[in-house]
Amino acid sequence: MKTFSSQKNSSEEIIIPDAIPRYKILSIKGPTDILKALASIVEKDHTAPHYRFVDDPYLTPVTNIDKRSYALAKESGRIAARYFVETYPDLFFRDYSEPKIEAFTYKEIYEESMDFEIDDLRKSISRCDVRNSIICYQKLSQLNIEIDQCILLDLLDLVCFYNCEDEQLINEEENFFQRQKIPIKNIWKDNGFAENLFETIRPKSDRTYSAIIMGMAKHHQNERAFAYYRQAIDSNMRLNTLAFNALIDIVQDMHIESEKRWETIENLLKTMALKRLKPDLGTLNSTLRQLSRFKFWNRMMETTSKVFNELAFKFGIEPSLATYLYLLRIFYRSKNSQSSLIYDIMHKIGQRRFEPKDGNDGSVSNEREFLFQKKSQTFFTPTFLRWTTKSLSLCLSILNKNQEMEFGWRIIKKMCIIPNLLDEPDSKALIEYCLNGIKSKNHHYTINCLNCCKKIGKSDVIDSIKKELQTTTLNANIRYQSDSVFPNFK
Template structure:
């Protein structure tokens, strides 16, 4: 973002910018991995593995268990299936651990691998989508390769069941996953924590009533205790996520779940808090809990959680991130000191958050509250770089705040220079059409120029009043006359009376009397008045 021309100027461009960053990283990774011969030299000390090409080409071509392990390690799903079938045809039997690994591969492979091996039936998802993955909805297919390999296993242990059950839950075969869990128990095996985690998350999909869903979750937790399986963070997050679909009883159970986490010594993650907030707030209000309660301390705690590791990914897509950062920034503007607000302003904008006009208004209010309107010129530069200088209401609010109070000569000079830059927006610059002049915007800019003793530019603004059929106020004309009196500019005072007469203003006669009484006019000038 060093080049201001490349900086995003609206929310759509900001989203495109974020996506292009990720796309660029993926493209670079693809090029490195598909052309490893160009990246064989390692200049880094110490060695940085992620900067070097991955080993993606197959080296073992003969039919053997080692070749199968190689394909599994490289996530070559189709090649692994072909090699497994060739081993069976050759009469060789892979080790039990190898069977487990290939089943684990099935539970974690990508959409492209699924489609290429016809593992799933692919259906078009109707309605609005936001992610690339939303283009397709995956469904578990009967008698697929995973089930075939599982049925061919000479011995089935907990890891084999775990891989298959996780794959079933991941791809929508919830009832079949519970059936497979029953089969595991019938074979006198004990489930692992991964099985319980996915079954808990699938509980709302196999029960219709809210109380039945919770009863199933509670039953699974009791079975965990009976089988002496210790829960982990994902277990509790699965419970909280499932509670989001359990109706009114979720509020009580969510708090009890947090208490249980504390009792077993497991700290909640950002996802845990997200699920809890979702239980107590509707989807449109989840990120506004701290804002509604004006709880700045809680807001900072949530932000600290976001900054830990990769917790920021839990915020969701760019739209959800924008909502979160917008509300966090609003809370800061309302409750925090202006110096702290400005610190966060520089941290968040525009690298993490592209502000909308309302966020900028919140910043104006914070500046006004702490009497720091002298910073408005710097904020105006940001408004221009962000592309919000085409919002008439926002521009007029900037002008109104700058023109409202009296400031030191240095500040007034800075505000006047800023006002002239705002004027260029109304005139139209950078090949864009200008904004429509209003009486208030003309008045504010003229007042700012007068306060900085820029009489010539202020007089030019009065000519724009006439050109745009806008009528200046009596107060503005009196201010202009006061500047003329201070400068001893008699001719400008006469011109002001003539301009007032051209507008047919009621105050023209009073203005003329003041000029005649207070200025040393020539006979010609007196005739003009």
């Protein structure tokens, strides 16, 4: 603390307090919290183009052909830039970025003629640099330099995961426009560096077997993965949970009959119990994923319920969005499914926020839209599940959260058509739907919803939207359309 005296009056002093860190005042926990707070006050622009396109009225593509060409051209430029960075890394050693991103920094290319130390091997492994790690290890082995066991295990994990190759960049635009499915085939390098390293490590441990099994399963060397699994069990090894999850994922490629597939999965789960291994979310999702691929198996529903109750409730595993996706695929495989599971799932999800924990977590929205479309075509049959306003309003609330105007309008039409509803529709969901239509400038959805509310006597919804329209600057078109609902609206 500093004190300053005034020249005019020596008795007056200016006291400068100590600086208070900003994070203590604003309760900031991370470096991006301020940006998140600023972003939360800006509404989403629903009329803006996709993020991969330039937000410019003259440069934004309109037709599908232009969008495809634009996206592929952008991806081509990204690949070309990456090629020059990887081919001539010595030209990009200057990095002025803050904070520095390790993946974009200068990458040294190792050669066999260079001299290496243990720290070089440790650094290349930490950067997931497969090629340099292999060269460094081979040179150290030729010089008979002793390498720590932990470093060898880290190297084994690295080469098994990447199949002794540097990671290939995922071209998002190219995969987005891929029309054909890539066939699953065995790409594991037999008798390669990974297997040779596995044989040289002494003594064998649980981690060494787990690494080689997960690597072979990931790269579809299924038979040898199970061979190493049986070898590990015979040697009384205790594999980790990830290794069992990887084996469950490849059961479909090992057997054709559903009964044999389930028998193999059940044996793997029983072995985990004998080894006192606690299953995790990956175990639950891998098992349900395999069950969703079974065809013409009469024990499907019973087994799925048993697995979900055993893993999710007994071991306290919190399901992810992909878990619900597999359940929907299992229980709604038939067109005339009578299950009400979709309502239970939507009630369970509610307004919760999920973090991605599975690779298929992002596919739940598409599956949900498909089921809504299928149900909207079939639920008028007498044998189909009875709809209630509670279930319809819940569906509408979920759709409002995701700005799904078209599917929301289908739900509202059902509210107007079905004669035997048990209670009145939820006004809050209807008001939220109308407001979404106003904000996204889809005014025809708002007008249609208000007309339905007029038919079923939801005057509170009409009054609420009328007040909103009076305080909103609207064009002549929406004002003209609103006359059908409020004749005296000005």
